[in-house]
Amino acid sequence: MKLVIGGSTGFVAAELISQALKNPAITSIVALGRRMAPVPSEADPAAAKLKSIICDNFERYSDPVKKEFEDADACIWTIAVTPMKLNTVPWEETCKISRDYATTAIQALHALRQTPDKPRRFIYMSGHFAPRSRAEVPEELQNHGLIDYGLLRGETEALVLAYGEQSQGAVQSCVVKPGLIDAPGKEKREIPGLPHIDLPDIAAALLDQVVHGFEEDTLSNSDLIRIGQRARAGELTA
Numbered sequence: 001m002k003l004v005i006g007g008s009t010g011f012v013a014a015e016l017i018s019q020a021l022k023n024p025a026i027t028s029i030v031a032l033g034r035r036m037a038p039v040p041s042e043a044d045p046a047a048a049k050l051k052s053i054i055c056d057n058f059e060r061y062s063d064p065v066k067k068e069f070e071d072a073d074a075c076i077w078t079i080a081v082t083p084m085k086l087n088t089v090p091w092e093e094t095c096k097i098s099r100d101y102a103t104t105a106i107q108a109l110h111a112l113r114q115t116p117d118k119p120r121r122f123i124y125m126s127g128h129f130a131p132r133s134r135a136e137v138p139e140e141l142q143n144h145g146l147i148d149y150g151l152l153r154g155e156t157e158a159l160v161l162a163y164g165e166q167s168q169g170a171v172q173s174c175v176v177k178p179g180l181i182d183a184p185g186k187e188k189r190e191i192p193g194l195p196h197i198d199l200p201d202i203a204a205a206l207l208d209q210v211v212h213g214f215e216e217d218t219l220s221n222s223d224l225i226r227i228g229q230r231a232r233a234g235e236l237t238a
């Protein structure tokens with residue numbers, strides 16, 4: 001399987017790349033980012049399956065980027081302005097980065113595919129509090145002044161899922177809604193109402209789902225823990 005990871009330099013993407021390098025079902029990894037992703041040393045035999053590609057326009061792909069989508073089987077999209085960085089990016093830019101970049105990617109996965117009979121899989125990483133309508137806005141978003149941001153992420157979820165449905169099976173889309181992602185050495189934050197998940201578990205869950213197919217079109221934090229832990233236990237006993 002050839003996997004494109006959108007947002008190659010991020011916290012989650014780094015773990016995805018590390019686990020995908022060890023996963024025999026994934027034979028080619030394209031790490032797509034605005035900067036080069038750290039590539040393992042050439043001494044590591046798995047390093048040959050990773051290609052780091054710089055993308056300088058996430059709304060209109062260059063020919064080399066388009067080429068990578070032609071034979072891709074799946075894409076995991078991690079790019080977004082995260083809540084911590086919201087104050088550093090103008091709102092219009094936040095919408096473009098967190099919504100339009102993702103919809104461009106799912107369209108590319110569909111439109112550029114060379115073997116139309118084979119379905120592609122697309123995962124959009126969203127968050128626990130991302131309502132798909134104003135009526136669903138939880139109190140927690142109101143308390144943190146994040147209503148518009150949460151709705152933007154929820155709107156993107158809906159667009160990604162609708163795109164999959166309209167493609168009539170050509171692209172299968174899935175939205176994942178983790179809570180706070182914890183990793184060794186990373187300060188553990190507590191936000192009332194937000195569940196936690198460990199970084200190795202979420203990465204294992206996302207890779208399991210692109211390889212084996214989506215259990216549901218929307219996966220909650222508890223789904224991701226269950227799938228990730230099952231996948232990691234399988235690796236240990238394999």
Ligand SMILES: NC(=O)c1ccc[n+]([C@@H]2O[C@H](COP(=O)([O-])OP(=O)(O)OC[C@H]3O[C@@H](n4cnc5c(N)ncnc54)[C@H](OP(=O)(O)O)[C@@H]3O)[C@@H](O)[C@H]2O)c1
Nearest residue numbers: 007008009010011012034078079080125126127179180181
């Ligand atoms: N971390 C968590 O606890 C958590 C919890 C729930 C949901 N999530 C969601 O999971 C996803 C991944 O999170 P993360 O923690 O890995 O985020 P992250 O470390 O901030 O990584 C985000 C990625 O997006 C890229 N990016 C940001 N702005 C960009 C732009 N203008 N153009 C191109 N690329 C851009 C970053 O590239 P640079 O490295 O070049 O900046 C980076 O590769 C996000 O959607 C996030 O909202 C995360």
